[in-house]
């Protein structure tokens with residue numbers, strides 16, 4: 543008979559076995575460096591891209607869009623190179639998503655010029671008649687709030703100094719407000735006059751859209 547006639551001992555011993563198994567197969571690997579790949583080619587978000595990412599989360603864009611291309615032929619043909627673990631090193635939380643009402647966005651950066659995004663965010667239906675993506679034109683009417691950028695970056699451990707954060711914000715502002723900015727006409731068309739010299743939430747979300755998958759594309763281009 544042995545252990546089978548002692549239900550309590552059996553239950554305790556099986557709990558111990560399952561616990562040991564869980565620690566060995568789940569928790570120990572979680573602490574191993576190979577589970578946290580760091581690659582030089584993956585760059586952390588700049589302050590403006592990070593603000594854009596926060597707006598993306600706030601608006602729940604991830605409930606309609608995934609950010610992970612699976613290693614399946616159909617997906618690679620449609621979106622490009624499949625997603626690698628190290629690409630998400632700076633993503634907290636992950637925005638892989640599980641539902642694709644809209645297309646995957648993990649390889650979006652550089653696919654369209656900024657002007658396309660200004661028009662699409664203002665009115666997705668103007669680009670794709672049957673799109674069921676809601677319009678987000680009002681984002682261009684909201685000044686970007688960067689009061690917490692330094693704090694957020696410190697919490698995430700991206701390692702920029704306060705001055706670097708200020709410089710990133712100033713640089714991006716200079717870029718989009720420059721009279722020779724290549725998407726100036728599209729930006730002006732959606733941005734109220736009073737905000738054309740400022741950074742808006744729309745500018746930040748577009749900065750973030752252009753960053754998605756950019757590191758991988760840069761790496762491939764450099765090969």
Ligand code: HEC
Nearest residue numbers: 601602603606643644645666670673674675676678747751
């Ligand atoms: C109700 C679901 C829904 C939500 C919410 C949504 N989208 Fe979309 N999105 C779509 C659909 C459907 C498409 C495909 C048609 C189109 O381009 O409009 C799309 C397309 C896109 C594209 C073009 C992708 C490509 O490769 O052509 C971008 C960029 C995009 N969405 C960004 C966003 C952002 C940013 C947000 C949040 C502010 C958002 N979407 C919220 C449904 C959604």
